[in-house]
Amino acid sequence: MFQNIFAQKDSIAVRAKQLQLTNDKYNPLSPTKAAFYSAIFPGGGQMYNGKYWKAPIVWAAMGTSAYLYIDNSNEYKRFRTAFKLRKLGLQDEFTRDDGTVLISEAGLESAQKTLRKNRDLSLLSGVLIYILQIIEASVNAHLLQFDTDDSLSVKPVITPDPLLIEAPKVGLTLKYSF
Template sequence: MVKASAQVEKKGKEKNDTASLWFPNPRVASIRSAIIPGWGQVYNGKIWKVPIVYAALGVTGWYFLSNRTYYKQLRLGAVVGTQIIEKKRPKDSTDYHKIKDENVKLAIDRGRLQEVRYYRDRVRRELDYAVLYFAIAWALNVVEASVDAHLQSFDISPNLSFNIERDTVSWLKRAGSVW
């Protein structure tokens, strides 16, 4: 746990503030978000971000599952279509009836096996991208928790000051003067 205390100046007297501030540890927030998505956001006190995290993971997870289901149909269609075209298996086989997608069955019936293989490869590529998207969403969850924990201790009060002074020594050195 990181603690900080503030110095309060009151009418020329300096007094220690008895209240201590708690700032979340970025490492703990990162580890918690890596274990369970959204746990780091809850640890940081930003509970409103949890639905966003789960929406991102849910959408990418749904994308993966829907592509996986369609890929299995296309893969089965490619195998069964190859067997039917090469006359190794009759069209009324059990595997043919396992194909639920009517478009795949129609392509096999018309002898368009190249079309089924093309879509199988394309959906496989999308399936790989879906895994990547899910991993990126999970990593963004961890990074966001860490960055948010780091920025909790950042002072944004209006009492910040900025003082600009000229460095005359370096200015004189550039002008060619020697002390």
């Protein structure tokens, strides 16, 4: 004769099994790898994290700053060459054949200062974008490892104060349990 006997599950064993499953998800080297991949190839850390849609944004931002740097640098060189030629008494591209000056010397100097400032700012923005995408990949890799179990939740509740019914008041109470 066979009999089935049912008992409670061992809660310690169940919890240990859950912890083992969550520990398999945790990889302490994941943020380091993401930062490394982003440092070697911009957008690589985002792809390593599985956020493929972020890589084109990184490429567009870095490409834009590189384009602006090159464009401002070329324009700066153009105005700088014209300024040097004019100082030597030679004809530059901003002087017509009949001797009419399209841009004055003060205008050439002002254009050089503005273009140099814009060139430097575009270089700075490119460096900042590069650093920020490395930091973003590392932080995102950290955040992907957080436990987002259904038992972790916030439940806002509005509770009126029975003593002060006439005087409304606003407050915030956070209750959490483990």
